[in-house]
Amino acid sequence: MRLTLHVWRQKGPKDPGRIVTYDMPDVNPDMSFLEALDVLNERLIQRGEDPIAFDHDCREGICGACGMVINGIPHGPRRATTACQLHLRTFKDGDEIWVEPWRARAFPTIKDLVVDRSAFDRIIAAGGFVSVPTGSAPDGNALPVPKKVADLAMDAAQCIGCGACVASCPNGSAMLFVAAKVSHLGLLPQGRPERRDRARKMVEQMDREGFGACTNTGECEAACPKEIRLEFIARMNRDFLRGTFAERPEAE
Amino acid sequence: MELKANVPDGSLEKKWDRHRFELKLVNPANKRKYRILVVGTGLAGASAAATLAELGYEVEVFCFQDSPRRAHSIAAQGGINAAKNYANDGDSIWRLFYDTVKGGDFRSREANVYRLAQISVHIIDQCVAQGVPFAREYGGQLVTRSFGGTQVARTFYARGQTGQQLLLGAYQAMMRQVGAGKVRLRPRSEMLDLVVVDGRARGLVVRDLVSGELSVALGDAVVLATGGYGNLFYLSTNAKGSNVTAIWRAYKRGAAFGNPCFTQIHPTCIPVSGEYQSKLTLMSESLRNDGRIWVPQRQGDARPPSQIPENERDYYLERMYPSFGNLVPRDIASRAAKKVCDEGRGVGPGGLGVYLDFADAIRRLGENVIRDKYGNLFEMYERITDENPYQAPMRIYPAVHYTMGGLWVDYNLMSTVPGLYVIGEANFSDHGANRLGASALMQGLADGYFILPYTIGDYLARSRFEKIGPDRPEVRQARTDAETRIQRLLSVNGKRSVDSFHRELGRLMWDDCGMSRNEKGLQRALSRIPALREEFWRDVRVLGENEQLNQSLEKAGRVADFLEFGELVCRDALERRESCGGHFREEYQTPEGDPMRDDANLCHVAAWEYAGEDSPPKLNKEPLTFESVHLAQRSYQ
Known part of the structure; x- marks a missing residue:
């Protein structure tokens, strides 16, 4: 099949960047989208042109490294699918495809399709954990966790930290990412002692990083390759409000 | 080279307990004076970094990914073994130990495997406490399922994303320490060389993958948790970035490489x-x-x-x-x-x-x-x-999925370079010639949470460290070597892309050193790899410069190392004239096609020692003695 790719090329953070068009006359529909970029890059190298930089690693949809906006949608048109698991058979022969990096104030572009998502790590460092040092755990079965609760926590815990939620949000908000972690840990009995403090600290860090606020647009839920649900944001808001107004330690 | 396994005396069940008592401790107030460098943030690296920082050490952590949460442990699907016997189906520490030794076709170190089985039960507890959402029964208890090579249900899981959930647990524990200022995190940083001063591992040469800047990180001990080398075969289930560079560079600085031919398909x-x-x-x-x-x-x-x-x-x-x-x-x-x-x-x-x-x-x-x-x-x-x-x-x-081989380590997980520890898939490990399913996660976390943090303290407490600066000749030399290599890669300016070399090497390895191997094929590979390597350095095309994000350059360095390392794998496969586990030599099989081990001559770990660019590597052997297990023909009939 034949595809035309319009790809965002940007040499570095200071380069204004531009769209460059590449003709792909002979791609195989069974290729993944990233494999098509591999093939294109091989050709660019043969022609002596700089290959397109993009983040990727596991290519199984779980590491969260890959991420690009394909035809205006983070990770492309297929529901619940990362760019690395998107296959060309999703497109039609002759299609034109626009490929751009995540665009958000908190994710500065490094080069081409590569952006800096370290803000997510700093949000986790601010509170996205259970404070349990190695060696201090009771028996795994000491505290029963109802299946329903464990399943719901797992739904939230599936987040791969790719940043598609931020890229899809008109406000560049990271609410879905933060809510997924707050919900995952807050639902489980092990995470309950720090629940409200956690929500408050993570949200404060999110604000410091320059992410926008949530206006319930719902784009994030639609774009999320792991189908993290919007209702987790409501759950987080509850924890956040209690953490901010009901229990904020005076000493802070 | 002397291979001292340092396995403690005493009965199998008591060895680890006794050893922990005999290990010297570092006074809590002194721990913050030591700096430990950890490379890799998968299950082993992240769990080690978190635990070391909790203990009070200063820790600096490196990974090539943009975030430590993306290390390839994240992709493990099925589960993690533990001898909890929650299923009440006859499991025990002894059975997990025995299954693992037998599964590995009797080519692992008995004492290490027993310790692994002992620790397995604590890992589950730790992970549950961190909030890992393991599968549960309706009554709230943990569920287990069975896996290959066992007849009990001892595998804990979190849907098909167990590796992800365990890694996030370890990552979050580590990020807590980042927030507390005890761990310094350096993502998008690749280790290019090991710095050895006065015979001890003291630092790393690191390339910042965004700016291209080379820097030297110095410390009192180095921990490599850099995973396996399955991408030697180009096509594998490993993440695209997984590579052999860190352990290969350490090998060239004196760390012995154990059983490189033990690869798992x-x-x-x-x-x-x-x-x-x-x-x-x-x-x-x-x-x-x-x-x-x-x-x-x-x-x-x-x-x-x-x-x-x-x-x-x-x-x-x-x-x-x-x-x-x-x-x-x-x-x-x-x-x-x-x-x-x-x-x-x-x-x-x-x-x-x-x-x-x-x-x-x-x-x-x-x-x-x-x-x-x-x-x-x-x-x-x-x-x-x-x-x-x-x-x-x-x-x-x-x-190709996993590599049992890796840097040789003693019972304390220290390589043949003092102060260089190797954990997780990167070491030659506890899996012998074949790893059982759901045991990689167990080993990575056992090493990182529960073994290394004890054993490294003993080394630090027994050693005296003089302060070294970047001006030491050994440090400058390592840095210059890395710089020279990068310049060489960029200046070849040939015609073939890095990937085309990698693909050709992979096909060659798969054909001649893959699922079954024979002398003729291995000899052929041993003559073809040097020729391919020579062509690489004559005709590779790496565009761009060092001072930028340059993914071709990153790949080129890794493939250059695979092109050296592949030869060692074939050499090891050639020398191991038996069939065991993942290593099947066609010459050594029964008339029915079953593999034939040679326990009389080959019941050892092959630990290869680097002998310079122009000499073949030297083979050292650590004999494996089995005191508690009878060496049997492996039967699953």
Whole structure:
């Protein structure tokens, strides 16, 4: 099949960047989208042109490294699918495809399709954990966790930290990412002692990083390759409000 | 080179307890005076970094990914073993120990494996406390399932994303320490060399992958947790970035390399679909709990699977291994798949595939139960192949998945370079010649949470460290070496891309040093690899410059190392004149085609020592003695 790719090329953070068009006359529909970029890059190298930089690693949809906006949608048109698991058979022969990096104030572009998502790590460092040092755990079965609760926590815990939620949000908000972690840990009995403090600290860090606020647009839920649900944001808001107004330690 | 395994005396059950008492401790107030450098943030690296920082050490952590949460442990699907015996089905520490030693075909160190089985139970507790959402029964208790090579259900899991959840647990524990200022995190940083001063590991040469800047990090001990080298074969289930560079550079600075030829071919992967293929995708071994593996009885039977009647199918694993059936260990299942495909009974394009069929299980349990257990795996299969596995059987074929070999370490997980520790898949490890399913996660976390943090303290407490600065000649030399190499790669300016070399090396390794090996093929590989390497340095094309994000340059450095390392793998495979575990030498098999070990001559760890660019590496042997286990022909019939 034949595809035309319009790809965002940007040499570095200071380069204004531009769209460059590449003709792909002979791609195989069974290729993944990233494999098509591999093939294109091989050709660019043969022609002596700089290959397109993009983040990727596991290519199984779980590491969260890959991420690009394909035809205006983070990770492309297929529901619940990362760019690395998107296959060309999703497109039609002759299609034109626009490929751009995540665009958000908190994710500065490094080069081409590569952006800096370290803000997510700093949000986790601010509170996205259970404070349990190695060696201090009771028996795994000491505290029963109802299946329903464990399943719901797992739904939230599936987040791969790719940043598609931020890229899809008109406000560049990271609410879905933060809510997924707050919900995952807050639902489980092990995470309950720090629940409200956690929500408050993570949200404060999110604000410091320059992410926008949530206006319930719902784009994030639609774009999320792991189908993290919007209702987790409501759950987080509850924890956040209690953490901010009901229990904020005076000493802070 | 002297290989001192440092296994403590005493009975197997008491060794670790006793050893922990004998290890010297570092006073809590003194711990912050030590700086430990950890490379890699998978299960082993992240759990070690978190625990060391909790203990009070200063820790600096490096990973090449943009975030530590993306390390390849994240992709592990099926589960993690622990001898909890919650299923009340006869499991015990001893049984997990025995299964692992036997699964590894009696080529691992007994005392290490026993310790691993002992620690397994604490790992589950720790992970539960961190908030890992393991699967639960309705009553709230943890669920377990069975896995290949065992007859008990001891595998804990979190849907098909166990590795992800365990890694996030370890990552979050580490990030807590980052927030507390005890861990300094350096993502998008690649280790290019090890700095050895006065015979001890004291630092790293690191390239910042965004700016290209080379820097030296110095400390009192170095921990490598850099994973396996499966990408030597180009096509593997490993993440694209996984590479051998860190441990290969350490090898060239004096760390012995253990059993490099022990590579694991996983039986259940999605078959190759075309030339452009960039990697292979694993379908979790847990699928073999409910899926039945078969091929048509007749050669070249091209009918669709639904039209092949029951009595014309060959459920070959159930036929050949009635007591373990579809749950035989990975090496056996892989070789059996190759055998039926070599007979011309394979299915799908090129005849390189076998069926993994869930029809029976769906009839027995209903589609909903199957969806609950394996839903995300089925979806992934459908996404890649465009076929619906609820309706038609999956097609699978073996692929390179894990490497049991790695840097040689003693009982304390220290390599032959004092102060250089190696944990997780990067060490030659506890898995002998074949790893059992759900044991990699167990080993990575055992090393990182519960072994290294103890043993490294003993080394620090017994050593005296003078302060060294970047001006030391050894430090400057290592940095200059790395710089020179980068400049060399950039200045070849040839015609072939890095990937084309990598692909050619991979095909060569797969053909001559893959699922089965013979002397002629290995000799051929040993003559072809140096020629390919020579061509690489003459004709590779690496565009751009060092002072930028340059992914071609990153790949070029890694492939250059694979081109050296592949030779060592073939050499080791040639020297190991027996068949054991994942290493099958065609010359050493019974008339029935079963592998034949040579316990009289080859019951040892092969630890290779670097002897310079112009000399062949030196082979050292650590004899393996089994005091508690009887060496038996491995049987799963």
